[in-house]
Ligand code: G3P
């Protein structure tokens with residue numbers, strides 16, 4: 001039975017440390033954050049790594065595309081100094097390295113499958129294969145994706161792990177069908193653009209509703225009042241401190 005926390009650290013604790021690094025996971029752990037969300041994609045040679053963008057340039061000292069770079073080169077990159085000198089030397093972690101830190105810190109994980117274009121199925125399949133060998137806590141793992149092919153692959157490969165259907169700002173009209181077809185356990189929405197009427201409609205599915213990425217405590221409280229179950233935040237400590245107690 002999935003045990004979601006009220007607040008999930010986004011890309012670790014992106015507001016305080018370079019996103020999707022071990023340092024970011026540890027920063028979240030030190031704040032008492034119970035779960036983090038991390039993005040997984042494949043290097044050119046198929047190693048699952050924790051990384052958000054297609055391009056390496058924004059958050060590393062490298063350049064070019066993740067999809068065109070082998071792991072041997074990825075592991076040499078600095079993914080910390082762009083954020084601040086104190087993070088110099090932070091690396092792009094493999095999925096396995098990230099999971100080790102989560103286990104060390106007794107944390108749950110929302111693993112977002114973030115495939116490079118054309119690798120939707122492969123990314124889910126490689127990531128789930130790795131996960132199935134190192135993770136056995138079914139209550140504290142949620143596999144999510146914007147990509148239906150990745151969710152279908154997860155459904156075929158690890159049906160007993162909870163899946164979350166991610167929506168962009170526009171919620172597709174056929175979402176009830178998609179949710180049913182993919183047998184998802186959660187719906188994950190953009191909490192910044194979400195309207196109250198959309199929230200009410202989505203709640204009719206009677207599934208936990210998760211909202212990304214909320215850094216304003218007042219908006220977090222409003223979403224809680226509307227019935228949102230969990231909030232992704234870059235500043236999870238701030239959101240945790242300001243949650244409504246009655247929800
Ligand atoms: O999974 C929630 C959120 O991470 C989705 O958007 O672009 O930050 O991966 P993005």
Ligand code: MG
Pocket residue numbers: 037038039112
């Ligand atoms: Mg994400």
